[in-house]
Every structure is written in C-alpha cells, then in structure tokens.
Amino acid sequence: MAVIIYVTSDGGEFKIDELSQRLLVHFAIRGETSLEDSVGPVGAESQGEVIDRIESYLGPDAAGFVEITSRSQTFDGGTIDYYGLTDSGEDFIHNHIDDLAVPADLRDLSQRVSKLETELLNRTLADELRDKIDDLEYEVDSRISDLEDRLEDLESR
Known part of the structure; x- marks a missing residue:
C-alpha cells in the first residue's frame, strides 16, 4: 500500500x-x-x-x-x-x-469470504457429483433388477 x-x-x-x-x-x-x-x-x-x-x-x-x-x-x-x-x-x-x-479485520474478513466461497463451490460440486452418482446407482440397480427378473423367467421355462 x-x-x-x-x-x-x-x-x-x-x-x-x-x-x-x-x-x-x-x-x-x-x-x-x-x-x-x-x-x-x-x-x-x-x-x-x-x-x-x-x-x-x-x-x-x-x-x-x-x-x-x-x-x-x-x-x-x-x-x-x-x-x-x-x-x-x-x-x-x-x-x-x-x-x-x-483495517486488518476487514482484510481478514475478505479473505475468509473468499475461502468460504471456494469451500461452498467445492461443496456444491461435491453435492452435484453425489446426486449424479446416486442417480446412476439407482439406474444400475433398476437394470440389474430387470435382468434378474428376466433371468428367473428364462430359468422357469
């Protein structure tokens, strides 16, 4: 300064x-x-x-x-x-x-806000990834269930 x-x-x-x-x-x-x-x-x-x-x-x-x-x-x-x-x-x-x-307290506040913004962005991205993983797991579980049902049908014939 x-x-x-x-x-x-x-x-x-x-x-x-x-x-x-x-x-x-x-x-x-x-x-x-x-x-x-x-x-x-x-x-x-x-x-x-x-x-x-x-x-x-x-x-x-x-x-x-x-x-x-x-x-x-x-x-x-x-x-x-x-x-x-x-x-x-x-x-x-x-x-x-x-x-x-x-003042130092305002500078510190600015740095904390920047850090929190970064953490929030990271947390938001992590939440989005978790949601996508949950959706994919649900889709995979549904497909496996459908395949198991088909397999049982074929075995019973």
Missing part, C-alpha cells in the same frame, strides 16, 4: 503510512474507539505503536486527523481515552478513499 504524503495549509508534511491509513479507516468505521480496541483490528503490535502513529502522524500536533473525543473512568481510578476523527480527518478519508488501506 502506498504512503500518502499529506501537506497541511501551513506547509507541514506528514507521512500517512499503511498503519496510519488503517487507523483512519478504523475510526471512520467504528467511530470513537479506545486504543486497546484499535490495536488488533488495525494490525498494530501494541497500544504504543498506535499512540506513536497518532502522536507523530495523525493527532492534533501532526496532521490533525485524530483527536481524543472522550474519556471515561476505570474502576481503579484510571482513565481511558477514546479517539475519533476530526472534520479534517473525515475530509481526508473522503478525498482518499480509493487509496487507503483497510
């Missing part, structure tokens, strides 16, 4: 690499999300990697595409930050939708 270089109105340049693109698409699809809930779907190694992308490439001090949208308290007194797209982040996605990398 190609890196997109984003140039801000004040001349700053930010590299929107594949992981950053997946993060943007993830936020666009899921809405505001915690870092913990973002790691797996975007294919990041850790929350630290996601934080680094936000701080260095996507956040308010960078391209300005992602921001903390809300905070919640944990039972132990800590806080969880939830991130989402800014208006300029939504505009960026809209303008680059064909170029953006999709």
